[in-house]
C-alpha cells in the first residue's frame with residue numbers, strides 16, 4: 001500500500017505504539033520511524049539522560065525539532081512519544097502533514113506493560129513525583145482530551161493483541 005500522507009500513532013506510554021508500528025510497517029511495506037529513537041540519535045544520549053541533565057522542557061524542545069525533521073520526509077509511519085502531542089506546534093505539524101491514530105488502554109494495563117518493557121528505564125523517566133500508577137492515572141486524565149483532539153481515530157488496546165490492533169488500523173485506511 002502506498003501512503004499518500006504520514007500515518008502518526010499517538011497515545012500514552014505503554015499503549016503499544018512502537019510494537020504496533022513495527023508490525024504495521026511490515027504490512028504496509030514502509031519503514032516505521034520511532035520519534036523517541038530520532039530524539040536519542042540527534043542528542044546522542046538516552047531520553048532518561050536528557051531528562052536527568054537538562055530537564056523535561058529541553059527534551060520537549062528536542063522532540064519538536066525531531067518531529068519537524070521527520071515530518072518533511074516522504075509519507076511514512078511515525079510512532080510518536082506519548083507526550084509529543086502536548087505542544088500546539090507539534091499538534092499543528094501532525095495535523096498538516098498526516099493522519100493520526102490514537103492507541104488507548106486502561107491505567108492498570110499500561111502500568112503492567114511498562115513494568116515488562118525493557119526500554120522503560122532508558123526511555124521513560126518519571127514525569128511527576130507521584131507513584132507509578134497514580135502518575136499514569138493523573139496524566140491519562142490530562143492527556144486523553146489532547147489525544148482525542150489530535151487524532152482522527154481511537155483504538156482500544158486493552159485486551160487486544162498487536163495483530164488485532166494492526167488489523168483495526170488497516171481497516172481504517174483508504
Ligand code: S3P
Pocket residue numbers: 011012013014017036047080081082083084123124125127
Ligand atoms: C513520554 C513518553 C515516552 C518518551 C518520553 C516522554 C511522555 O515515549 O517520549 O519518556 O511524556 O509520555 P513512549 O510513549 O514511546 O513511551
